[in-house]
Amino acid sequence: MGPVLRGMTAADIPAVYELETATFPTDAWPIELFEAELAQTQTRNYWVYETGEKIVGYAGLCTVLPFADVQTIAIDPTMQGKGLGRALMNVMIDKARELNARDVMLEVRKDNPVAIGLYLSMGFSKIHERPKYYRDGTDALIMQLRLRDEEENA
Template sequence: MLPADIPAVHELEVRLFPVDAWPLHMFVDELAQPETRRYLIAEAPDGIVGYAGLMCVEPIADVQTIAVVPEYEGRGIGSALLTELINEGRRRGAADVLLEVRADNPRAQQLYRRFGFEQIHVRRKYYRDGVDALIMRLQLEDVLAVHGDVIHAAEEHQDAVQQEAAQQDDPRRSGETTPTKADQQ
């Protein structure tokens, strides 16, 4: 998503989420934070038909928004957008991807479950119209495994450095002897 896309995306936002639509400036603010955000659009010959955004502050990635216009649902656009958001979370080192989904949106819930998301919590009356939000999480185990190997290797290296330093500080280990009073005089 580029700044020039924001007016069209906002128009879709108002159409798709009339009660909970983000104000225009929110998209501007989100795009202004590339170090922690990634926003995408899906285009068809007649314009933008979907969009999605991710915030990632390690170790958590959070799907900020994802939407596809009804005329293009069922064509794999939502899956493609979600796949790219998950991949972006991996690239940024996230261990988990979180999202909120309306409790009355079984189609979206089904999509997220197909990707391995699990419901972990309910936020009561989260949406402006009083509908609950289901909090869902996808654990990126491959990222955890990579981070675990890195952390384990770093711990082993630190242990080796500490042992080496201890040996250097302990004259009995280094083969040196401690000077006696006679040596010092």
């Protein structure tokens, strides 16, 4: 059986943090940030992919209208290339639509062509660059997916 998608719980944080530090060694969130994010239930939605007892992916979305912002997304390197990242992005985009967000925004390392390619293939466009955004001095690309025009009613 493949990975199961479900909402993230506080009990998942240690495993998510382990994947976070393995995936983003220079940019990992502190464990307390995951705890704080999950506590903000009015504006945050977090999901995990689980295979058996192992968390193999996670993602988080912050929605403060009119924007939804991808807070984080990661897939275990052994599970990459199987469509899990695209599936998590679709879950977040669907949630943003459900909440009537106008745009989905995200930051991505400029030196991550795989992620950038995924986002471009999903309709995101590059709208800005933040020099030296990441701890190691790497620039960030700011990307946007327009879900509806400003004139449309929410």
